[in-house]
Amino acid sequence: MADGDTNSHGPANPTSGIGRPPKLSRGEIVAAAIDLADKRGLDAVTMRAVAAELDCTAAALYRHVKNREELVDLLRDEVLTERHEVGPTGDWRADLRAFALSMLQLHASHPWLATNDLPTTLGPESLALTEAAVTLLDPHPARRGQKYSAIAVCFELVAGFARNGAAAQALSAEIATPAEPDGSEYALSVIVAAVIGVLDDEALRDQAPR
Known part of the structure; x- marks a missing residue:
């Protein structure tokens, strides 16, 4: 009886929390997804795969992220915060090159x-x-709409160079330092030339919104 009394008046069951899923945050989910994408590519990023990385169920992720599309949106926005900030110096060509x-x-x-x-939906960071x-192109007399088109060309060319397997491998080795690597010279020259071509096109200037 004494033993029974002791147990009945003892502390609450210390194992009552065992089996509960660990608390997750959206930041932890996004970080795990980025790590997975970096290692295995974007196709590998599924709700189940990310859940496995975090040692939880896929259902636990849905409390923080609506679906895979939203997760990928969050991935892109998060890595964009890693970019080196390029502030305007007044020399738009140099600023464009640095960007x-x-x-x-x-x-x-x-x-x-x-x-x-x-x-295709752009998040806040995008x-x-x-x-x-x-804004880096403010000193150029082109219309605002023309500048947006020029930057869109910049983004497409950057992605194009990155999609090239050999170029991506070279960039990984050569652009990993803050200093400008010789291997990026061609890519930068093409990108800058293309952007300037859009900005200086008089026919486009007449059509572009102000």
Whole structure:
């Protein structure tokens, strides 16, 4: 009886919390998904695969992320925060070159950024990146709409170089340092020339919104 009394008046069952899923945060989920994408590509990022990385159920992820599309959106926005900030110096050509280099570096670190499977909806960081890039071109007399088109060309060319397997491998080795690598010279020259071509096109200037 004494033993029974002792047990009945003892502390609450210390194992009552065992079996409960660990608390997750959206940040932890996104970080795990980025790591998975970097190692195995964007196609490998599924709710089940990310859950396995976090040692939880896929259902636990849905409390924080609506679906895979939203997760991929979050991935892209998160890695964009890693970019090297390029502030306007007044020399728009030099600023454009520095911006293009920063984007090449980012794609070298996260090659999946160049895939065609990314959602077309732009998140806050994607929009902020575009605005920051267009601002670098403020000294150029082209219309605002023309500058947006020029930056869109910049993004497409960066992704194009990154999609090239050999170029992506070279960029990973050569653009991983803050200093501008010789191996990026051709890519940068093509990107800058293409952007300038859009900005200086008088026919486009007449058509572009102000």
